[in-house]
Amino acid sequence: MSLLAIIGGSGFSGLSSLAVTESRSVDTPYGETSAPVARGRLGDSEVLFLPRHGASHHLPPHRINYRANLWALKHCGAERVVALAAVGGITERFGPAVLSVPDQIVDYTYGREHTLYDGTAGGVEHIDVTEPYCGALRQSLIRACEQVGCEVVAGGTYGATQGPRLETAAEIRRYERDGCDMVGMTGMPEAALARELGLCYASFAFVVNWAAGKSGTVITMKEIEDNVTLCSERILQILLALAACR
Numbered sequence: 001m002s003l004l005a006i007i008g009g010s011g012f013s014g015l016s017s018l019a020v021t022e023s024r025s026v027d028t029p030y031g032e033t034s035a036p037v038a039r040g041r042l043g044d045s046e047v048l049f050l051p052r053h054g055a056s057h058h059l060p061p062h063r064i065n066y067r068a069n070l071w072a073l074k075h076c077g078a079e080r081v082v083a084l085a086a087v088g089g090i091t092e093r094f095g096p097a098v099l100s101v102p103d104q105i106v107d108y109t110y111g112r113e114h115t116l117y118d119g120t121a122g123g124v125e126h127i128d129v130t131e132p133y134c135g136a137l138r139q140s141l142i143r144a145c146e147q148v149g150c151e152v153v154a155g156g157t158y159g160a161t162q163g164p165r166l167e168t169a170a171e172i173r174r175y176e177r178d179g180c181d182m183v184g185m186t187g188m189p190e191a192a193l194a195r196e197l198g199l200c201y202a203s204f205a206f207v208v209n210w211a212a213g214k215s216g217t218v219i220t221m222k223e224i225e226d227n228v229t230l231c232s233e234r235i236l237q238i239l240l241a242l243a244a245c246r
């Protein structure tokens, strides 16, 4: 079966259950990756792992070299990529500690290197992203959740915001009118670049706070960290099940 790569997000600078066998700094045409690409065993399965914010979580969302990261994973042999994503919940079903496998994206980011087809090499390409995530990998993730008995919202629209600040309440109301169920800061251009590279990519989102204006209180780092902790055990179990299912 095809090699699985996991991109770690906030709360996942490492994967505690990954037995790392190799750590490789990859030279890419786009510059440096967030960290060396780790190869190791998750249960009985070989996987790759890359923390998108860096090993010490030093890269804010707009400074991540998404092109280098995705290119490096492909270069190391990845065919499938699961991207962990801490998000703020907007609509009712996406309260804190909910797990989700989103199926759509609205991109509000700007000023990021967002394509491999930037006119400097090769021709102009317009890739299709009608369905921005890989359907087969989404289904595998949903099945893995069922296997370990974890509830998951199978769908939802991810609004990709620029960050690193959180949103205003009015911005969140606007994103809700646009159809977004959750907001995060890293879902784009990661998903589009994965598609440009022909990688089968899906997001595994976990809600760490109600988005701005949705709870009547301000959002604190403590709340976010507590919800990361609440979700992380389930996420590790699900990743183990996913890696094992070939």
Ligand code: HPA
Residues within 6 Å of the ligand: 086, 087, 088, 089, 161, 166, 167, 183, 184, 185, 208, 209, 210, 211, 212, 219
């Ligand atoms: N907004 C944007 N990104 C996020 C949030 C949020 O509320 N929570 C976690 N990532």
